[in-house]
Amino acid sequence: MKLATWNVNSLRARLGRVEEWLAANEPDVLVMQETKCDDAAFPAGAFKLLGYDTVHHGNGRWNGVAIASRIGLEEIRAGFSGEDAPSIEECRIVQARCGELRVFSVYVPNGRVVDSEFYVAKLAFLKRLREELETTGDPDEPIAVCGDFNVAPEDRDVWDIAAFEGATHVTEPERAAVRALEEWGLSDALRSLHPDEVGPFSWWDYRAGNFHKGYGMRIDLALVSRPLRERLVAAYVDRDARKGKLPSDHAPVVVEFSD
């Protein structure tokens, strides 16, 4: 089984590349972030032609998350459970059962500036995600929480930690919030299989030729529960998807499990 997560940075702008990538890579499930469209504009038909059922949760210009699955799509939930959901989630989370898997697509707020209201909201979102797992999940079930976390878990997950002095994505509270998800019962799939590597990065700023200089970050994560961790056979970034004409600024992170 193959599962991928990709911040596509506008599905309207990227649909051709996403279709191409799906046809070439044939993941069983692809979760997407930053679709930047509303539900009515989501191109469900294009995915259906490739064999994927989809759920989309978006409301226009910003954010927007989706799941495409060719192994079933049930028990769909857009947003967090409960009444407080709309105020905090901003079309940044959707989940569904895909065959035996419970899959989340999450787009954690950027945070912008440390200690800003946006940074506070980022930490609150991550805390709420942990609560969602606690109240609705079981770490002994096969669960994959995937997406753009906007957090680099360790110093080696950025090209130069010195360049991040005072910046978001690398602060201890952000990292602790991601660790809290792991402590609930999830493993960072890519880091589990590549414990001694730098990165590999999954995002590079469009500006200043950063991709070509290798100035990236590993902020797109696939966090998987123990039953999946035990079946994990591959985890990698498809860096080629960041190349060529009009790429997303993120590359897909792919994880593979034995059947």
Add this chain to the structure above:
DNA sequence: ATGGTAGCGCTGCTA
């Protein structure tokens, strides 16, 4: 070279 790009949508915000 001391800024750089990209998307959305029409002005400046977001990343």
